[in-house]
Amino acid sequence: AKPAEPAKAKVLKAGADAAFAPFEFQDEKTKEYTGFDIDLIKAIGKQMGVEVEVQNINFDGLIPALEAGNIDVLISGMTITEERTKKVNFSKPYYRSGLSMVVKSDNNTLKSFKDLEGKNIAVQIGTTGANEAKKIKDAKVREFNNAPEAFMELKAGGVDAVVNDLPVNEYYIAKTGSKDAKIVGEPLNAEEYGIATAKKNTELAEKINKALEELKKNGEYEKIYMKWFGK
Ligand code: ARG
Numbered sequence: 001a002k003p004a005e006p007a008k009a010k011v012l013k014a015g016a017d018a019a020f021a022p023f024e025f026q027d028e029k030t031k032e033y034t035g036f037d038i039d040l041i042k043a044i045g046k047q048m049g050v051e052v053e054v055q056n057i058n059f060d061g062l063i064p065a066l067e068a069g070n071i072d073v074l075i076s077g078m079t080i081t082e083e084r085t086k087k088v089n090f091s092k093p094y095y096r097s098g099l100s101m102v103v104k105s106d107n108n109t110l111k112s113f114k115d116l117e118g119k120n121i122a123v124q125i126g127t128t129g130a131n132e133a134k135k136i137k138d139a140k141v142r143e144f145n146n147a148p149e150a151f152m153e154l155k156a157g158g159v160d161a162v163v164n165d166l167p168v169n170e171y172y173i174a175k176t177g178s179k180d181a182k183i184v185g186e187p188l189n190a191e192e193y194g195i196a197t198a199k200k201n202t203e204l205a206e207k208i209n210k211a212l213e214e215l216k217k218n219g220e221y222e223k224i225y226m227k228w229f230g231k
Contacts, residue, residue: 015071060126090194112185
């Protein structure tokens with residue numbers, strides 16, 4: 001008889017657009033995917049007894065990848081919206097966010113979202129930021145594949161502002177030492193992030209909610225939160 005094979009740990013394939021620090025990004029040295037979302041989904045996997053494998057996928061390709069069954073879950077700073085809820089199941093909210101605007105440090109004319117009328121705005125394609133920017137009267141909205149590209153365009157002077165998630169804007173500015181850019185005005189809205197699973201995979205959605213709840217109870221969520229957002 002053949003020797004029994006060791007039981008293989010089940011794998012949970014998680015998709016993320018890993019250019020959205022501090023939620024998901026590639027560590028420059030180790031090249032590993034890291035961030036708040038990555039730690040959270042790994043902790044959820046551990047809770048469920050499965051191994052988590054992260055796949056880097058463009059933000060606008062994440063829901064299609066989930067629908068095609070190429071990934072099991074997606075965690076990518078994705079805001080729970082009505083429109084997306086038609087296509088995927090979202091977990092209970094795991095992070096409170098909102099949109100803010102970033103301008104060049106030496107810009108003293110753009111002070112709030114009201115001032116963006118008729119201006120050139122950079123956003124990431126497929127995001128809530130893109131949707132909201134398009135509602136601004138006469139604004140010319142340019143869509144980039146990821147947030148760093150939108151910030152680069154601002155730095156290069158190609159646009160007047162970037163509309164993007166507040167915690168990501170804050171992290172970007174902290175990292176660049178606020179030399180090139182600054183956040184102005186109040187956040188435009190309040191949004192909540194959720195972990196998405198395929199519509200038909202309700203069993204997995206339940207397991208994720210359960211694990212999330214457990215991590216909130218046992219202090220693990222708090223630990224991960226403090227690691228990335230603690231002052
Ligand atoms: N919260 C925004 C949205 O859901 C932006 C998320 C972008 N995430 C990313 N990993 N690039 O549309």
